[in-house]
Amino acid sequence: MTQGRKDRFDVAVLGAGAAGMMCAAVAGQRGARVVLIDHATRLAEKIRISGGGRCNFTNLQAGPANYLSNNPHFCRSALARYTPQDFLALLRRYDIGWHEKHRGQLFCNNSAEDIINLLRAECDAGSVHWQTGCTIDEIRKEGDDFLLLTKQGTVRAGAVVVATGGLSIPKIGATDFGYRIARQFGLKVVDTRPALVPLTFDGQAWQPFVPLAGVSMEVDIATGSGKMAGAFKEDLLWTHRGLSGPAVLQISSFWRPGTPID
Ligand SMILES: Cc1cc2nc3c(=O)[nH]c(=O)nc-3n(C[C@H](O)[C@H](O)[C@H](O)COP(=O)(O)OP(=O)(O)OC[C@H]3O[C@@H](n4cnc5c(N)ncnc54)[C@H](O)[C@@H]3O)c2cc1C
Incomplete structure (x- = not known):
């Protein structure tokens, strides 16, 4: 100092x-x-x-495999040195109530x-x-x-x-x-693109599905191949504009325009 x-x-x-x-x-x-x-x-x-x-402040199962990066080792030391349990200990010090919603996802009660x-x-x-x-x-x-x-x-x-x-x-x-x-300052920057986002559809094409808005269902969802293949068993949520929920947010990080989602 x-x-x-x-x-x-x-x-x-x-x-x-x-x-x-x-x-x-x-x-x-x-x-x-x-x-x-x-x-x-x-x-x-x-x-x-x-x-x-x-x-949704942490996930009990958070680990390196949950992070996408050109350098998959980048997050290892951070996650090893500061775990979900460390953050929960901090919450306890502040008397902040929380609950597990689904698959290790933790949310504030308040x-x-x-x-x-x-x-x-x-x-x-x-x-x-x-x-x-x-x-x-x-x-x-x-x-x-x-x-x-x-x-x-x-x-x-x-x-x-x-x-x-x-x-x-x-x-x-x-x-x-x-x-x-x-x-x-001469640092290399990788190209940015949306990740962990809902998928929206053309308004007219989506009309027939609008009545399903609010319905949630567990699905197997997958896209891509090779290194950029993503596959999840998660909840999908129908919305007025398209698809959301954990399954869709997850798969959006792997999806490339023109590639089908199964
Ligand atoms: C709708 C939504 C829901 C989400 N839900 C969750 C969730 O439940 N759980 C979860 O873990 N993550 C969630 N995320 C993701 C999470 O919010 C972000 O990953 C996280 O907040 C990013 O924190 P950050 O500090 O990196 O950036 P930010 O929170 O974006 O903070 C960056 C700060 O920098 C400031 N800034 C920007 N440009 C300048 C500038 N030129 N000069 C000075 N200041 C500047 C901004 O004002 C801002 O305060 C959600 C994101 C969204 C959009």
Whole structure:
């Protein structure tokens, strides 16, 4: 940890979503001087809408095989060092009630807001400095430090963590900022595409199935071949616009346009 300038932080975490808040909290509690910056004024909007408002915060069977990555080993050490049981221990400390819904999926009894409050309290326990409603215009390297030029002035930090999330739901704050910063600093970025999403259909073609909206059924669902083959036994949910539920969200990560889903 570097001592000295008061306006200098050890770590600037960009993005106050699930990843950024957890990272800031842990770094702060380990003694780093941390600033957490977000352009939104409301914290962690994606957590708020997750799991239908109750946040499916972990799965008892979560393991490396559940993660898709060009580097399948990437998640191994993280999952080994922080297990679903570790997160449950944290929930117990905050007296947050939860229940298992189906196949190891854990949800809050009350509301996703409980998880946001927990993360906020964990950040406070690490004396994290908040800078919300703050747009970052540019990031520069100056010697060993990073300079963040923001609408609220310049922030100097020894390390920058980019946790500005993926591209889904721009109307609640998602941007391609993380990808742009990665490219600026010469990091390779793989092509992005939707994953864990419902499948929607052309309105006219879907009309005959609209009366089924709300019906849920267990299905065997599969698509693709070779390395990109996906097959699940899960619940499928009919909706007014198409198909959703765990089976469809899972298979969407494997589906390629033009490939049948069986
Ligand atoms: C409808 C829906 C339901 C979901 N349900 C679940 C669920 O039940 N369980 C589950 O595990 N996952 C669920 N997910 C996925 C989960 O919400 C995300 O994977 C997770 O919240 C991502 O967290 P994150 O911190 O990486 O990114 P985000 O939560 O997207 O946070 C990124 C933050 O960065 C900020 N930001 C973006 N650009 C900038 C910028 N230029 N400058 C400053 N700040 C910026 C944003 O305002 C945001 O606060 C769901 C997602 C959706 C869309």
